[in-house]
Each structure stands twice: as C-alpha cells, then as structure tokens.
Amino acid sequence: MKLILPYQSLLRSSLLAVLSAAALLTAGQTQAGTPSGKAPEPIVEPEAPFITGSLSLMVDTHFVSYGQDVWAAGQSWQDPLFHPSIELNFNLGGGFSFILGSWWDVNDNAVSDIGNRIQEVDVWAGISYAAGDWKFTLLYQDWMYSESTEQIVDFKISYTHFLNPYFLIHSRPDGGEFLESVGFDDGIVAQVGIAPGCSMGPVSLSFPVAVSYDTKNFHGGQAGLGFASAGVTASIPLTKAITASIGATYYYTNDLVIPGNPDEGFVMGSAGITVVF
Structure with missing residues (x-):
C-alpha cells in the first residue's frame, strides 16, 4: 500500500x-x-494634420530674382539682406493642398515705400496636388514694391527622386507701373533644375542646379538663356522642429538677356533657421 x-x-x-x-x-x-x-x-495610419507650415528667417548676401541681381551687389558680400518668409499648407484630402505664404525683403538700400526697412512684400496663394512621387503646384502671387504690384503666376512640376528634378513656368501677366518704366515686359521664364542630396551624420547636404530661359525683355534684354546656377546647402537639426542651414550658390547670368546685373558671375551666400509646425 x-x-x-x-x-x-x-x-x-x-x-x-x-x-x-x-x-x-x-x-x-x-x-x-x-x-x-x-x-x-x-x-x-496616423491622420495627417489639417494645417502644417514653416517659418524661415534667412540672411542673404544678394536678392536674386530668376537671375536678376536686384540690388546690384555683384561680387560684394558687404550688405546682407534679411528675408523672412512663412508658408501654410492646408490638407484638403485626396492629395490636394491649399497654400498661403509671404516673403519679405528687409534692408536699408533705399527709402522704403512700404515702411521702415521693408522694401518688398510678396504674398501668394495656390493649390498643389501630389500623386505618388509627383507633385503639381499652381500659385498666384503679388509682389509689392516701389508703390507698384507685380503679378506672377507659377506652375511647377516636381518628382521625388535622388536627383529631385523639377520644371517651372514663371509667368508675369502684369509687371506693374515700375517695371514698365524701366523697360521690362510681361512674359515667361522657363526653368529646369535638380537638387540631389545626401547625409553626413546629422548634417544634410543639398546640391541645387538650375538653368532658365527668358522671353524677350522679361529682364530688359534679349530672349535666351538667362542664368545657370549651382550651389550647396548644409542643414543640421537643432531640435525636432528647428533646422539651421548655410549655403552658397554660384550664378552665371547672360548680360544679353539680363543686362542690368553688374557682374555676369557672382556667388550668393545665405544662412538662417527654419521652423516647421
């Protein structure tokens, strides 16, 4: 048992x-x-926010408008310019976004018609559509300076790729009284470019390259190649939302097409911070 x-x-x-x-x-x-x-x-899937945006506070050695050296700085870096800008994007769904933005030119190069040292205020509104790696953007802009308003319509096609190519039609349907007084006509600038990039640790590098074609008298000269440019920009994140950047771009401009520039070749430097939200 x-x-x-x-x-x-x-x-x-x-x-x-x-x-x-x-x-x-x-x-x-x-x-x-x-x-x-x-x-x-x-x-x-995380829901995309309805509103996103960016605030940029940049200091540039030149104000370059599609190859035109606006303040005729030439090869000098002695008179830096403050260029703040802001852009808001509203997610409309289905790949569509509504865009609002503004850019300012602030310096003491001339007596301001706007107030204080604000020489120019640009505002824009438009819409973009993204489909896969393609993006199509249409913007209407008012560039306000010298008691005049220049009206601009831009259409851009871009493709997300290692080279990040794009094609831009920059049109001026109405140049305003000031441009008419200096012999500039309404017309078109066609621009193509790439912006390949890479990373080195926390630093992101971009190498933008662009060329453009002007219609006759767009910048007061003949029709033809307006400018070619190549540059490098280095960016480093300071926080999750704030990035610092510094860069330089070389411009070759055709004095037959853009006759007002003091030098055919010059280098523009820039530095600043960008806040995304």
Whole structure:
C-alpha cells in the first residue's frame, strides 16, 4: 500500500487545476481562428494634420530674382539682406493642398515705400496636388514694391527622386507701373533644375542646379538663356522642429538677356533657421 502524504495530495490537486485551465484556454484560443490564437493588432495610419507650415528667417548676401541681381551687389558680400518668409499648407484630402505664404525683403538700400526697412512684400496663394512621387503646384502671387504690384503666376512640376528634378513656368501677366518704366515686359521664364542630396551624420547636404530661359525683355534684354546656377546647402537639426542651414550658390547670368546685373558671375551666400509646425 502506497501512502500519500497531505502535501502530496495538495500538490496533485494544484497541478490538475493548472492543467485543466490550460486546456480550456487552448480550446478558446483555437476557436479564435488564428494558429497562435492571438488576433493581429489592427494597423492604424496616423491622420495627417489639417494645417502644417514653416517659418524661415534667412540672411542673404544678394536678392536674386530668376537671375536678376536686384540690388546690384555683384561680387560684394558687404550688405546682407534679411528675408523672412512663412508658408501654410492646408490638407484638403485626396492629395490636394491649399497654400498661403509671404516673403519679405528687409534692408536699408533705399527709402522704403512700404515702411521702415521693408522694401518688398510678396504674398501668394495656390493649390498643389501630389500623386505618388509627383507633385503639381499652381500659385498666384503679388509682389509689392516701389508703390507698384507685380503679378506672377507659377506652375511647377516636381518628382521625388535622388536627383529631385523639377520644371517651372514663371509667368508675369502684369509687371506693374515700375517695371514698365524701366523697360521690362510681361512674359515667361522657363526653368529646369535638380537638387540631389545626401547625409553626413546629422548634417544634410543639398546640391541645387538650375538653368532658365527668358522671353524677350522679361529682364530688359534679349530672349535666351538667362542664368545657370549651382550651389550647396548644409542643414543640421537643432531640435525636432528647428533646422539651421548655410549655403552658397554660384550664378552665371547672360548680360544679353539680363543686362542690368553688374557682374555676369557672382556667388550668393545665405544662412538662417527654419521652423516647421
């Protein structure tokens, strides 16, 4: 006769209870319909915010408008310019966005017609459509300076790729009284460019290259190649939302097409911070 001690009986009862619970749990899991018995967690895509934007505070050595050296700085870096800008993007869904923005030229190069040292205020509104790696953007702009308003319509096609190529039609349907007085006509600038980039640790590098073609008298000269440019920009994040950048761009401009520039070739430097939100 085998003697079973009390503690052995208690251990056997506990073991039987655990095995019974495990059997019930396994049966319930089998009925769940997956081999492991655990349903996969649903994948929830984060909802895109309705409003995003960026604030840029840049200091530039030149004000270059499609190859035109506006303040005739030439090869000098002695008179830096402050160029703040802001842009808001409203997510309309289906790949569409509504865009609002403004850019200012602030310096003491002339007596301002706007106030203080604000020489020019540009505002724009438009719409963009993104489909895969393609993006199409249409903007209407008012450039306000010298008691005059220059009206601009831009259409840009860009493609997300290592080279980041783009094609831009920059049109001037109405140049305003000031441009008419200096012999500039309404017309078009066609521009193509690329902006390949790479990273070196936390530093992001971009190498923008562009060329443009002007219609006759757009910048007061002949029709033809207006400018070619190549540059480098280095950016480093300071926080999740703030990035500092510094860069330089060389411009070759055709004095037959853009006759007002003091030098055919010059380098523009820039530095500043950008805040995204």
